[in-house]
Amino acid sequence: MKIQLDKITAKEIIPGYMGKLIHGQKMSLVYWDVEKDAEVPEHAHENEQIMQVLEGEFEFTVDGSTAIYTAGELIVIPPNVLHKGRALTRCRLMDVFSPVREAYK
């Protein structure tokens, strides 16, 4: 039942975004290793999302409002709200989604 992050093989979900994925019944947890300058195009989804920066600097635009996030900073993105991002440096990010992020399976 124990999951070890260092034994999960990362998947490149978006170019430059290598994600280690953990799916439950109601949530998905993702640990991202992101290349500098890699971008997430603007998108929205039914899943609520909480994004946290663990390392690096990440420019994130949510509902038209842009800020730079660094380690220990996070944001709650309500369902169906447009957002996009760009790694200003190499980054480590964590996302949690509910319901499960089926598109990442």
Place this chain on the structure above:
Amino acid sequence: MKIQLDKITAKEIIPGYMGKLIHGQKMSLVYWDVEKDAEVPEHAHENEQIMQVLEGEFEFTVDGSTAIYTAGELIVIPPNVLHKGRALTRCRLMDVFSPVREAYK
């Protein structure tokens, strides 16, 4: 919209468990600072839970099965499954819950 973890005041939810709480619409995220030897009594809840150890050694029993978790190790606890825990050292833990953990509000 940006949340800074170091500006959240921790609440002692269980003796020895100081939690920084972030509640969305569908999820709760908790960062715990746990005293050595502090125990979570056996309990269960309707919320799915993903528990991760960030630092320290945490003895965790889920559905009668006990293991020691260290940094980078996690477990998905399905809804309504009994679990209990004990900090073998001072620990930092992260939990996510879905739906929102109303009991922690």
